[in-house]
Amino acid sequence: MNREAMLNAAVLLALVAVPGWALWAGEPFTITLATRAVIFALAAVGLNIALGLGGMVSLGHAVYFGVGGYAMGILAWHAQSYTPLVEALAIPGTKSMPVIWLVAVISSALAALVIGVLALRTSGVYFIMITLAFGQMVYFFAISWPAYGGEDGLSIYVRNGFPGLNTLVPVQFYGLCLMVLLAVLALNWRLARSPFGLALNAARQVPQRVETVGLDPTRVKLVALVISGAVTGLAGALFADLNRFVSTTMLSWQMSGEIMVFVIIGGVGRLFGPVVGAGLYVILEHFLGDLSDYWQVFLGLILLAVVLFGRGGLVGIVAGRARTHG
Amino acid sequence: MSLLQLHSVAASYGASQALFGVDLEVAEGEAVAFMGRNGMGKTTTVKAICRMLPASGTLVFDGHDLTRLPAHRAARLGIGLVPEGRRCFRDLTVTENLTAAARPGPWEMVRVTELFPRLAERRGQQAASLSGGEQQMLAIGRALMTNPRLLILDEATEGLAPLVRQEIWSAIGRLKAETGMALLVIDKSLREMRAACDRGVVLARGRSVWTGGMDELSAEISERHLGV
Numbered sequence: 001m002n003r004e005a006m007l008n009a010a011v012l013l014a015l016v017a018v019p020g021w022a023l024w025a026g027e028p029f030t031i032t033l034a035t036r037a038v039i040f041a042l043a044a045v046g047l048n049i050a051l052g053l054g055g056m057v058s059l060g061h062a063v064y065f066g067v068g069g070y071a072m073g074i075l076a077w078h079a080q081s082y083t084p085l086v087e088a089l090a091i092p093g094t095k096s097m098p099v100i101w102l103v104a105v106i107s108s109a110l111a112a113l114v115i116g117v118l119a120l121r122t123s124g125v126y127f128i129m130i131t132l133a134f135g136q137m138v139y140f141f142a143i144s145w146p147a148y149g150g151e152d153g154l155s156i157y158v159r160n161g162f163p164g165l166n167t168l169v170p171v172q173f174y175g176l177c178l179m180v181l182l183a184v185l186a187l188n189w190r191l192a193r194s195p196f197g198l199a200l201n202a203a204r205q206v207p208q209r210v211e212t213v214g215l216d217p218t219r220v221k222l223v224a225l226v227i228s229g230a231v232t233g234l235a236g237a238l239f240a241d242l243n244r245f246v247s248t249t250m251l252s253w254q255m256s257g258e259i260m261v262f263v264i265i266g267g268v269g270r271l272f273g274p275v276v277g278a279g280l281y282v283i284l285e286h287f288l289g290d291l292s293d294y295w296q297v298f299l300g301l302i303l304l305a306v307v308l309f310g311r312g313g314l315v316g317i318v319a320g321r322a323r324t325h326g
Numbered sequence: 327m328s329l330l331q332l333h334s335v336a337a338s339y340g341a342s343q344a345l346f347g348v349d350l351e352v353a354e355g356e357a358v359a360f361m362g363r364n365g366m367g368k369t370t371t372v373k374a375i376c377r378m379l380p381a382s383g384t385l386v387f388d389g390h391d392l393t394r395l396p397a398h399r400a401a402r403l404g405i406g407l408v409p410e411g412r413r414c415f416r417d418l419t420v421t422e423n424l425t426a427a428a429r430p431g432p433w434e435m436v437r438v439t440e441l442f443p444r445l446a447e448r449r450g451q452q453a454a455s456l457s458g459g460e461q462q463m464l465a466i467g468r469a470l471m472t473n474p475r476l477l478i479l480d481e482a483t484e485g486l487a488p489l490v491r492q493e494i495w496s497a498i499g500r501l502k503a504e505t506g507m508a509l510l511v512i513d514k515s516l517r518e519m520r521a522a523c524d525r526g527v528v529l530a531r532g533r534s535v536w537t538g539g540m541d542e543l544s545a546e547i548s549e550r551h552l553g554v
Binding site for chain 1: 416417418
């Protein structure tokens with residue numbers, strides 16, 4: 001077992017042990033914090049597919065996070081207010097998580113498809129700018145959409161349900177989120193080693209050479225961006241459910257930046273990089289946030305140190321330089 | 327009927343015209359040597375065939391007008407390229423390089439590693455860490471994994487040790503003898519190309535200036551256009 005595999009196993013063990021420790025130590029709020037970290041990690045795993053495997057520096061992933069969040073908010077709001085989602089067809093809202101997840105995944109994947117078709121005509125700094133521009137467009141659209149709360153957002157009274165679980169119990173909701181994260185990590189691992197993932201990796205390295213072996217690098221990257229958006233959208237739906245609230249903050253460019261920070265701090269292209277990055281972020285947010293309102297200064301210093309001295313992120317510092325696909 | 331047909335092909339790098347009228351034909355199963363001094367337009371012609379550079383004139387592959395196709399579609403028709411300078415996917419292992427390029431057909435991992443046993447020994451190694459010769463074998467293997475009908479080898483033995491060059495030429499010989507694959511070979515070694523190829527085309531200043539059987543290539547043509 002190499003050092004990265006050992007680190008991944010340790011992180012996994014810590015994630016599994018959190019609820020037990022929290023209950024034993026009489027700190028049940030830690031479970032909610034851990035849930036927040038797991039959901040952020042899921043969003044960042046989504047970005048890592050585009051950024052780590054495909055080299056697409058997207059500064060607009062808050063769109064997918066927010067679209068997933070609003071998918072949950074809109075469906076649950078219609079269900080709790082007993083108003084049809086689509087009046088003419090009498091389609092109701094829902095409080096069922098699996099249905100909400102499906103809608104969140106499809107809608108964020110569609111958003112990624114539309115944005116990707118246009119953004120992938122560009123590259124480098126223009127790609128960053130166009131994804132940011134799309135993010136801002138969606139953000140201001142949501143602010144000026146009074147039907148679903150506009151700037152005030154939407155509150156959901158009761159967390160949505162999952163068959164066989166009481167999602168209002170923090171440890172059960174945490175377990176559910178962790179299962180989703182592990183499933184997506186497994187998908188990410190498999191994807192990176194599949195012919196598609198290898199083609200994506202190759203397209204990141206030398207796009208023109210990929211064409212000479214019969215692959216369309218734009219199409220390969222588009223598919224990756226759609227998968228990436230869908231995963232981040234699913235995280236958005238879970239995040240909205242965690243807070244029982246969805247607002248335009250989820251769509252803001254700061255959110256896109258935070259998701260990117262999780263990936264960079266943890267390690268771009270490393271399987272558990274986003275998990276480590278999101279975990280560290282939530283820990284700093286909680287502990288340093290108590291000491292100072294300006295705790296993000298410390299986060300900035302860590303980010304600076306990682307970028308300057310540890311290009312593989314925290315995973316890279318611990319496990320050494322490794323393969324690009326984790 | 328020719329598999330690849332080029333007639334009066336012209337191409338430019340921005341304002342600088344590099345090809346002025348290239349004529350070239352490669353039939354099914356035929357090995358053609360594409361010759362000329364440095365800077366005469368051989369690699370530019372290859373880029374035009376593979377649609378990596380816009381070109382005018384007639385470029386037809388298996389009845390398809392190449393000028394209308396993007397590079398990946400041209401490759402899917404069956405044009406395999408071993409590019410100058412190898413250019414493997416450096417971060418991927420040998421197996422991953424081959425898997426990323428794989429398309430259905432008789433050329434699979436086993437057959438490629440049979441042709442180049444050294445690739446089997448290095449299967450888990452990153453391309454960037456291979457020797458120049460091994461990278462060249464990988465570049466050829468990767469092109470073969472696309473199951474091409476025409477394989478273009480652009481300076482496949484450049485800068486390699488004599489023993490490795492011999493190994494590459496031996497593989498090219500096997501490809502010609504054992505498969506029905508058409509070959510378009512660019513190389514500096516006239517002696518090896520005489521042995522491996524049926525016909526030759528000589529390029530000078532972006533124009534085809536001579537075409538014929540390799541045994542018809544006169545000393546005068548060789549001296550004037552190839553400098554040997």
